[in-house]
Amino acid sequence: MTQSLVRLLPPLFCLVLAMLTYWQLPHLDAEQISLLTQLPFIVCGLAAFMAILANRSRDLGGAGTMLLGYWLITVFMQEPLSTEPAGQIFALTSLCLPVLLGLFIILPDTGWRHPGFLVLIAFISIFVLIVISLFQWQPLWFDTLMPSAGDPDLLNLKISSLSGLLFFLAFTLGVALPILHKEQLDTSMPSCVLFSFITLGWFGIPQISSIMFSAAGLLLIINQTHSLLNMVYRDELTQIPNRRALLRDVRSMGSTYALAMVDVDHFKKINDNYGHDVGDQVLKAVATKLRRVSGGGKAYRFGGEEFCVLFRGRHTDQVLDFLEDLRRNIADYDMTARDKQSRPRSKKSGEKKRGASRRDCNIRVTVSMGVADSQDALHFEGVMKASDSAMYRAKEGGRNQIKTC
Numbered sequence: 001m002t003q004s005l006v007r008l009l010p011p012l013f014c015l016v017l018a019m020l021t022y023w024q025l026p027h028l029d030a031e032q033i034s035l036l037t038q039l040p041f042i043v044c045g046l047a048a049f050m051a052i053l054a055n056r057s058r059d060l061g062g063a064g065t066m067l068l069g070y071w072l073i074t075v076f077m078q079e080p081l082s083t084e085p086a087g088q089i090f091a092l093t094s095l096c097l098p099v100l101l102g103l104f105i106i107l108p109d110t111g112w113r114h115p116g117f118l119v120l121i122a123f124i125s126i127f128v129l130i131v132i133s134l135f136q137w138q139p140l141w142f143d144t145l146m147p148s149a150g151d152p153d154l155l156n157l158k159i160s161s162l163s164g165l166l167f168f169l170a171f172t173l174g175v176a177l178p179i180l181h182k183e184q185l186d187t188s189m190p191s192c193v194l195f196s197f198i199t200l201g202w203f204g205i206p207q208i209s210s211i212m213f214s215a216a217g218l219l220l221i222i223n224q225t226h227s228l229l230n231m232v233y234r235d236e237l238t239q240i241p242n243r244r245a246l247l248r249d250v251r252s253m254g255s256t257y258a259l260a261m262v263d264v265d266h267f268k269k270i271n272d273n274y275g276h277d278v279g280d281q282v283l284k285a286v287a288t289k290l291r292r293v294s295g296g297g298k299a300y301r302f303g304g305e306e307f308c309v310l311f312r313g314r315h316t317d318q319v320l321d322f323l324e325d326l327r328r329n330i331a332d333y334d335m336t337a338r339d340k341q342s343r344p345r346s347k348k349s350g351e352k353k354r355g356a357s358r359r360d361c362n363i364r365v366t367v368s369m370g371v372a373d374s375q376d377a378l379h380f381e382g383v384m385k386a387s388d389s390a391m392y393r394a395k396e397g398g399r400n401q402i403k404t405c
């Protein structure tokens, strides 16, 4: 829940920045305004470049669509929309932007080197070329797209109701699909939809396109940087911070702390008896328990089946109760490990199959812990060694127990 709320901060930040820039417009000189009009090309271009380096097809699609949209705005829509071809291209853009963004939302994030993504880009390029050629040969065909001078709607939107509906659908898909797939919400694409909707919907507002498309590009950069940092500092399997994050946190930790090394007992046997997949599920379950440690402790995956818990501002005797709770909690927990390979897709066939031969297995796991604190050694490496050797004494002492330095 908190993770999802944190994810809403970057789009909110970009939106507030966009509003502040709008309020500052009267104070900007000609040079600054000229820079502002180039800004979307710079930030969306940078976002596209980052997506290429990180092999992220969805972000590349989003940044590319925003670049294309802004290029169309700067080249063709600087005249009043009641004139040709500005009005026609505006209407075409307001239909194509939500469709393109929606397409990149629906399609899986395969990486841009995936043949499917390259074929899609080829199709989009052919489609754009066909529209441009038709536009040159038969401009009259596009007259029906010209904005009508009918009654203004409630919000005084410049776009047609069809375009409004497409933007709404693309936005809803961008928010709903990650929830349905039980994935983390990526705010980049829904925000690109929202920011381009605001731009085209209220197109008459001065510099709206430069401000909103810059905000969209900035958000793409922030979100990509955030997920790259996540990759660097988060363990892929268990989704808790990794050893690198521990070494980063230690630098800003202060002089009083306690460190517990936690090692899963007889983990090799679990792997050997139930398979590597089940072993992975056990590691995830242990990590989930460790993450919920009380007393202000923070859990990290140190490597393999070894974890550690760091308590800032505490000594060994102040954390033993929390660690004891943790040890008991893990030992009492009946983990149901699912055999993924034999797991049927539908619930019905699953029940049938489980009736015949149950492949899910209940596993009891225990952990051994060793604790040391900042008084036990001069440097963090020394404290780590001390807690590690305490942990080995816990193993020698029969496992499923805690030893102090």
Ligand SMILES: Nc1nc2c(ncn2[C@@H]2O[C@H](COP(=O)(O)OP(=O)(O)OP(=O)(O)O)[C@@H](O)[C@H]2O)c(=O)[nH]1
Pocket: 237, 263, 264, 265, 266, 267, 268, 269, 271, 275, 276, 277, 278, 279, 280, 283, 303, 304, 305, 395
């Ligand atoms: N499934 C899985 N296994 C891992 C992973 N990382 C390390 N391992 C396995 O963890 C096992 C660790 O075994 P050992 O170091 O002998 O320790 P142990 O069997 O837990 O024995 P004790 O620590 O003495 O209780 C090895 O078999 C590794 O292959 C991982 O990410 N997933």
